[in-house]
Amino acid sequence: MKDGVFPILFVLIFIKTFDFGLLLRIFDYKFILMISEKIATLINEQIAHEQYAAQYYLSMSAWFSGKDLDGIANYFRVQSKEELMHADKMFDFLNDVGGEIIIGEIAKPPHEFENAIDIFEKALEHEKKVTRSIFNIVKNANDEGDFATTSFLQWFINEQVEEEASASQLVTKIKMVSDNPSALYLFDQELAQRVFTPDPTA
Numbered sequence: 136m137k138d139g140v141f142p143i144l145f146v147l148i149f150i151k152t153f154d155f156g157l158l159l160r161i162f163d164y165k166f167i168l169m170i171s172e173k174i175a176t177l178i179n180e181q182i183a184h185e186q187y188a189a190q191y192y193l194s195m196s197a198w199f200s201g202k203d204l205d206g207i208a209n210y211f212r213v214q215s216k217e218e219l220m221h222a223d224k225m226f227d228f229l230n231d232v233g234g235e236i237i238i239g240e241i242a243k244p245p246h247e248f249e250n251a252i253d254i255f256e257k258a259l260e261h262e263k264k265v266t267r268s269i270f271n272i273v274k275n276a277n278d279e280g281d282f283a284t285t286s287f288l289q290w291f292i293n294e295q296v297e298e299e300a301s302a303s304q305l306v307t308k309i310k311m312v313s314d315n316p317s318a319l320y321l322f323d324q325e326l327a328q329r330v331f332t333p334d335p336t337a
C-alpha cells in the first residue's frame with residue numbers, strides 16, 4: 136500500500152464515524168444560551184406591535200392628508216417609518232442572538248377619527264402602551280439575567296421617553312390651535328419640517 140493511502144483512509148473513517156449532529160447541537164446550545172424561548176416570543180410580539188404602530192400612524196397620516204393638512208400628515212408618515220425601523224432593529228437583534236423570528240399577524244388599524252385632537256391623544260395613548268410593553272420585556276429579561284436583551288432594550292427605553300414627551304407636547308399644542316385656522320396653518324407648517332433619519336446602528 137502506498138504512503139498516501141493511510142491518511143486518506145483515516146479521513147474517510149473519521150468522516151463516516153464522526154457525530155456531526157452532536158457538533159451542531161453543541162453549536163446550537165451556545166446560541167440557545169443567548170436568549171430564552173420566552174424572551175424570543177416577547178420580542179417577536181413586540182416586532183408585531185411596532186409594525187402595527189407603523190400601520191396605525193400611516194392611517195393617521197392618511198386622515199390628515201384627506202384634510203389637506205400635509206404637514207401633520209408628514210409628521211405621522213415619518214412616525215410610521217420610525218416604527219418600521221424599530222421593528223427592524225428587533226428583528227436583527229433576535230437574529231443575532233439566535234432566536235427564532237416569527238412574523239406575527241398585523242391587525243387593521245382604525246381609519247375613522249373624531250378630529251385632530253382625538254388623533255394626537257390616541258397617538259400618545261399608543262406610545263404609553265408601547266412603553267409598558269417594552270418595560271415588560273425588560274422586566275422578564277432582568278428576571279432571567281438576560282443582559283444581552285436588557286442592554287439592547289436600553290435604546291428603546293430612551294426612545295420611548297422621547298416619544299412620549301413629544302406626543303404629549305403635541306397633544307397640548309393641537310388643543311391650543313385646532314380652533315384657530317391661522318395657528319393650525321403654522322402648526323401644520325412646523326410638522327412639515329420633520330424628516331425621517333435612519334438610525335445609524337440599524
Ligand code: FEO
Pocket residue numbers: 185188217218221262265298
Ligand atoms: Fe416604536 Fe413609537 O414606539
